[in-house]
Amino acid sequence: MDKSPMLREEMDMPDPLFPMKIHRNRFGKSGQTTFPNHWHAHLEFIHVMEGEARFTCNAEQYDAKPGDIFVFNSTDLHYGITLSENVFYYAIIIDPVLLHSRTVDAVETKYIAPIASSRLRFANKVSDDPLVRESLTSLIEEFFGEAFGYELAVKSWIYRLLTALLRHHVAVQFSHEEYSSRLRKLERIDPVLRHIEEHYSRKLSVEELAAVAKMSRYHFGRTFKELTDRSVTDYINFVRVNRSEFDLRHSDKTITEIALTHGFHDVYYFSRLFKSYKGVPPTALRKTN
Helix, strand or coil: CCCCCCCECCCCCCCCCCCEEEEEEEECCCCCEEEEEEECCCEEEEEEEECCEEEEECCEEEEECCCCEEEECCCCCEEEEECCCCEEEEEEEECHHHHCCCCCCHHHHHHHHHHHCCCEEECCEECCCHHHHHHHHHHHHHHHHCCCCHHHHHHHHHHHHHHHHHHHCEEEECCHHHHHHHHHHHHHHHHHHHHHHHHCCCCCCHHHHHHHHCCCHHHHHHHHHHHHCCCHHHHHHHHHHHHHHHHHHHCCCCHHHHHHHCCCCCHHHHHHHHHHHHCCCHHHHHHHC
């Protein structure tokens, strides 16, 4: 079995007494992976400032342009790739511990606890919501300004942000049992996703991947589809096409060489599949670059 680290990302916070952080992320090339497929227990918000990108969350793809805001809930599998040069965005990562009340009050029981445990989940893409945008922008300004009392201001903007999301952007609510079940399944599938990321260029059978998860072939297939919304074959091809796209944009390899490098042994099949995922054939993408 593959002993590599799981796709669950464990995060250290610079200040344990104020467990949140903001990353400034800039990428100069189109086709770059902004972050590999992973999940974590934290809330993450992305505010796109420049350029275009594509974010995948639980197998749903979203195109990102300046002004767009993305929410990744706890246990959301997410992946990013640039679609243009000069992409810049802020990534705000919040440990739910920061939000909890010391006493069991209405705010804690009705809102914070369900958000922290991901039983209440927000829509992944938010566009054209002035209150959400104002809350994130002000939060970022206060965080980097570090004026006296900035922690209090940042925390107040987080609560205002959550209020806006609760009122207009709730996607689904899970029971405690449903969330616990999803978490257990994700931890079983986690080593499989890492195994695919590292070995996608060779033939991978469902039997091999089911063995990595220590599950029966039938149960593994159902669980994988439930968590990723893709069949095993579809997911492997998705990874292969995304890796191929970067080489098409930034290498001098021929299309045949790229297809072979990334696990496709029939260049015509590669071209058809690439077009089905990306909307254009690899020859057209190569010409634009």
